[in-house]
Amino acid sequence: MFEDSRATESETSGSPDTFRVRQVTSQSEVSLMLEWVAAEGWRPGVYDAESYYRQDPTGFHLAEVDGVPVGGVALVKYGENFAFGGNLIMKPAFRGKGYARRMARVVMEASDMSDRNIGLESMVDLQDAYSRVLGVQFAWKNTRFRxxxxxTFTGVKQDDNPAALVPVKEVDFEHLCVFDASVFGTPRPAFLKSWISQPGMVALAAVTTTPAGEDDEHRQETRIAGYGCIRLSVESYKDVNFSRRIGPIFAESAAVGSQLFAALVATVPPGVPYYIDVPETNESAMKLARESVLESVSQTARMFTKGDGGVKCSMVYGITTLELG
Structure with a gap:
């Protein structure tokens, strides 16, 4: 537990408010943060809270004024050397008072992250502010497509399908973790196990087979060439209650990325919107989005305190989640 419990004079009443920051104590408090995020139109996954909490129960923090939760932020650890900050949110009535900045600073200073590379997602026009306050530097832009x-969706035409698609739970989980870490930049087995098991999640692996060796020409060796997921998300677009969010799509080639994308989109009911976040540095992924006639709806900036986090953007055709990497 850590706190900043100094009194702050209220701009509306002139009376002092007691402001503090504390770690969340349950998954339900993470869900509360995501409810605030959903109210802002950020479209979190319906069941994301459990996956986030499984990754790092100590990584979520609430800001309170006079004992009432008014904001939150996450700073979640992955492995020994990386952490990702996200879900920075303050309830509308408490904005413009410096609370969000204080909350972020308290969490950064108290979490002992000096040896870790920290990543976060920023609105494009807030890059300079995040750089000044948190010491992060721009790495690349992401575009959200809808x-x-x-x-009638058939996907982008290609000569053949380069891999077989199977439910992700049919592949060896350790092999999946190794493939995921090779793209994401750091292992995240606890998160991944919960992520692919979310209710309503469609998770597919692209696998290829090759002869295992000369001694046994009939034995085949299977390898993972990519995987992709699509999940239920909270929607505030027109009259739809639940949309879909695609992520991740990690693939060793544009052909595999396109194959996974088409298979995931094919599961979306007619008239239901879906969203995918694409790193602009991956030209093949951006081309796939354009050729699929998707609408660009927003841009964000990925930022880090050290380098680029080891992410292989050339293999990222859909980001897992803007909220936590």
Whole structure:
């Protein structure tokens, strides 16, 4: 537990408010933070809270004024050398008072992250502010695209399918973790196990087979060439209650990325919107989004305190989640 419990004079009443920052004590408090995020139109996954909490129960923090939760932020550890900050949110009535800045500073200073590379997602126009306050530097831009489910969607035409698609739970989980870490930049087995098991999640692995060796020409060796997920998300677009968010799509080639994307989009009911976040540095992924006639709806900036986090953007056709990497 850590706190900043100094009194702050209220701009509205002139009376002192007691402001403090504390760690969340339950998954339900993480869900509360995501409810605030959903109210801002950020479209979190319906069941994301459990996956986030499984990764690092100590990584979520609430700001309170006079004992009432008014804001929150996450700083979640991955492995020994990386952490990701996200879900920075302050309830509207408490904005413009410096609370968000104080909350972020308290969490950064108290979490002992000096030896870790820290990543976060910023609105493009807030890059300079995050750089000054948190010491992060720009790495690349991400574009969020929106599509709408249709019975006529066939995907981008290609000569053949380079891999077989199977439910991700049919592949060896340790092999999946190794593949995921090779793209994401650091292992995250606890998160991944919960992520692919979310209710309503469609998770597919792209696998290829090759002869295992000359001694046994009939034995085949299977390897993972990519995987992708699509999940239920909270929607505030028109009259739809639940949309879909795609992420991640990690693939060793544009052909595999396109194959996974088409298979995931095919699961979206007609008329239901879906979203995918694409790193602009991956030209093949951006081309896939454009050729699929998706609408660009927003841009964000990925930032780090050290380098680029080891992310292989050339293999990222859909980011896992802007909220936590």
């Amino acid at each position: 599509g709408v489910g249709s019975n």
